[in-house]
Amino acid sequence: MPFNPPSIDLTVLGMPALLMAWGMLVLLIDLFTSNQRVLATVSLIGLIATAGVGLLTWGTQRTAFFDMVVLDNFGTVVNWILLGATALSILLALDYLPRQNLMRGEFYALLLFATSGMLLLVQANDLVMIFIGVELLSISLYVLTGFAVPRISSGEAAMKYLLLGAFAAGFLVYGIALIYGFVAANDAISSTSLTAISQDLAAKQAAGIAINDPIILTGLGFVLIALGFKVSMVPFHAWTPDVYEGAPTPITAYMSVTTKGAALVAIIRLLTVAFAALRPEWQFIFAILAALTMTYGNIVAIAQKNLKRMLAYSSIAHAGYMLMGVLSASPLGASAFVIYLVAYALTNIGAFAVLTTLENRGMAALELQDLRGLYRRHPWLSVAMVIFMFSLAGVPLTAGFMGKFAVFQAAWDADLKWLVLVGVLTSVISAFFYLRVTVQMFMEEPVSAEAAERPVFATAPLVVGLTIAVVGIIILGVVPSQVLNFVNNTVVAAAR
């Protein structure tokens, strides 16, 4: 086979490429200055510039590099969400890092590298690109998780994440190989691009060859398991609580949102572009896993005393709700997922921001009871936290409600009524532990006089981040029509 050099189409690769380059620029600047503010500002500018690239290429819909990367509005919207989440996380980290004595400039560069890996994953249209994207984001995240390394739990978390991540990566590669093996048996197409796979499956179906072959199903299962690991789908979630607890809080906030978002987009593309024909095979089992994820996350969260652990389990549960949208495998489901992602990004990062303000140097673990009497110490912060908790619980007039409503609606439409039932029931349960947080802040006395006097580090960047989150949640909860319509139109158009 003659080798055709790929056409270099940097427009398609624009967002991840620019961000990657910008990360290197931040590394270079780090050589000359160790001023955190400078590095953070440069990184923020990079994020904005990358978002701007999305604006310039808006409306373009094409693939490049032998169909390996795709540029469409759906991907761009998700990229924007991921960039926004990264920016919020930088605001969280800005004063947290010096306070924890973690002043090393690579932090921001690594963050940008991880994000560019996610952007690549979002735009991946090929199994190999999915693999590259996953690894790019994972390796940066392993380092970031261990960034607070004087704290032994941080190093431990990084190590666990790395080992289990490598384990999952093995499944991903093996799954890709199996899928390729099945597809390549047809000589005409020998590519792992998602479009090629779907064409091949269609051709086989037309030729009367059974496509629910164990080989391809095993391959698909492996790939979904590996991606499910990234979104902490039960039972591949076990790393989540430990890693979220050990990682520096801004990183926990960052990865709880962005990793899930990027990996879920990859799943959406995989299921709707490549494997739509196999829908009856995968839908049921992954609906079961989604149900398990929601149930397990919400039930075990109730037993947690540690706040980060509680939010970790809650984020497992939220992955389940997002999976509901993904599994519906319809334009409605994809748009519901995007809405959920926006709501979840604002809310979860906001909640972790509140934890960040409370975390002083050397604090080993933030317990639920540390929130007691927060209302006396810092009323506005408590009000913000209440809004975040309500939004996580899905109380009406918050973004969280819109997200839940959208995914439930999508699943109901996809005839997964029993899954909606599970979703509504588990969200009923979840209200219990989210409310407990508010009760602690407003209705309990501090555990000790010392605890009542603990400082609250609500510094300017954090307040900006918190304000953005609160305003976003309320806008999306009260007057969401603009956002909903925009997302819906974009996603539905992309699905055509």
Added chain:
Amino acid sequence: MQDFIWLVPLLPLLGVIINTIRGTLAVRQRHTAAHVGDHGHADHGHHDHHNAARIPGWIASAMVIGAFVLTLATFFSLLGQPARTAAGENGRFFDVTYWSWMAVGNFSVPFGFLIDQLSIVMMLLVTGVGSLIHIYAIGYMSHDQRPTRFFVYLNLFIVAMLMLVMGNNFLMLFLGWEGVGLCSFLLIGFWFEQRDPPWASTKAFVVNRIGDFGLLMAMFAIWTLTRDVQGNPLHSLMFREVLAEQHVQTLQFTQTAFLGSQYTAAGAIALMLLLGVTGKSAQIPLFVWLPDAMAGPTPVSALIHAATMVTAGVYLIIRTHAIFQLSPSVMNFAAGLGAATAFVAATIAIGQYDIKKVLAFSTVSQLGYMVAAVAMGGYVAGLFHLLTHGIFKALLFLGSGAVIHGFGDEQDMRKMGGLKSKMPRTFWTYLIGTLALAGIFPLAGFWSKDEIIGYAYDNDHRLLAVVLIISSMLTAFYMARQVTMVFLGEQRDTSIHAHESAPIMIWPLILLAIGAVVAGLINLPGLHSLETWLAPVLNEPVAEPAEFHLGLAGLTLVLALASGWLGYYYYSRNARRIKANERDPLYRWGGDFYTILEDKWGFDSAYDLAIVKPYKAIAGFANRIFDARIIDGIVNGAGWVVNQASRGLRVLQSGYVRSYALMFLIGVIAVLGYFVLR
């Protein structure tokens, strides 16, 4: 008036905002002051503090009174319109849409209000009784630590309740429905320093969420199943579209499969709505939260857990009666459920010693009447009782609050007695409330209760009529027992100094007492004002007033009088047998049967055994099995860090990662097993 309707919920919302800002600033100030070590504010006299504590109450009350005045104006402007348009349709309503709340593709729900004959009546109740209770609460909460917070919650409740009754679509109703549940949670747990309230508020919230779940599912079903005349999906949640006759009829013919069974769409939706009603309006088997909700301050019990929020379920049935009517089996089931609740709760009320618990079970019982009435199709009778009950039960609760307030915060009726002379105004107003509740001629309760019983009798629900008559006898009995134990005879615990409450608390009592006397006027037999008023919204071609059965009414009255007298006679004769911490004199007659009443028919213990304990066990079990760090007993604090540091990376070799990978592998095998073996 149409242009100003949004002001009705906005005023209380404004109260919320003003009081929140005032309160938050005060907290900040106090905090800073405490930090600087300036305790100057402590020098303010007691009097100053006292007055300052009343300001949030006055702000909140003024807002609700304003909302009431606006509601009245709206009512009169509705009255000014013709009842029917030339085409014979309802002429008295405003359907206003403010903005498109959610609009995605074909899904669109506006944020808007529907003010018609039904919602205006509910709004008058909410803001009217709400105003009086707000004013009363200024006095009741004057010694409290956190009056600002209390009035913020109370105003917020009014906002949510108004959303519930004013919304023009199911999602708005749901918004209010969740909102009132949240406020109820906050207010029940208001005195969180004490032992019971936090627990009671959690219980209320969780049980209510079960009901909310039903409502949410019903909403999804309505969205997908309603069809237009051509048979295409209607995709609407608007009341006036979904419930329009030509659309709602389609629900009758659609079958829906749900979890393996076939239902008509109407039946399935009605059943899910009924679940919502059962939770919010405290029907069997979900009533268990309401008695515990009495742990909240008494004005809360009066406003939320007697007059307004708990009647939301009844409102929901009336609002969606077009759906219920299509499913007679669900209707009959609901009617039976209501009557059973009326009876069971009335018996339990006899076994209670806490002055508020008696009223709580009485409320559950009366809600049973209302649900039974509307489920039999007697919407007007149900709403009529809802209104009169809202007035006299608020009166009784506020009266009990005055008793508790003036009796050293003691709620045990066995310690009371003879309070008639100590608090005469409270006594007389309480007596009026009691007579109204017991259904004594000519007070409000007589008319409304009799209309329900008469309706049951007329519509071949004879058995239900009998159950309801028996329940009304029980009502008269337990109320006579209560009045006798509290106000008559001699004061048993003389260590408590009893005194009458301040005028600010007495005046609302007097106004409500007047209401309890005259409220029957709104739907007197022969006049049928309420019936006529509601006829267009109930889609009834002409008002068909329920016939007044003199014999039936006379019989009910005589029976109520007799059992009331019996209660009075028995407890005044046996007054010296009533002792604190000892069994009721009736125990000598009832024996173990009386114990069952005291034990509330065992509902709480059954739930504890069947749900709470297993649930806790499962959560604990899952956590122990899957959350390996907890199992290791390494928990919080500095000790943890030291421990970890000393053990170094050995943790990594102790099998955690391995066990996580094992769990991962089990998952892999399960998924692959499914693919291969399916």
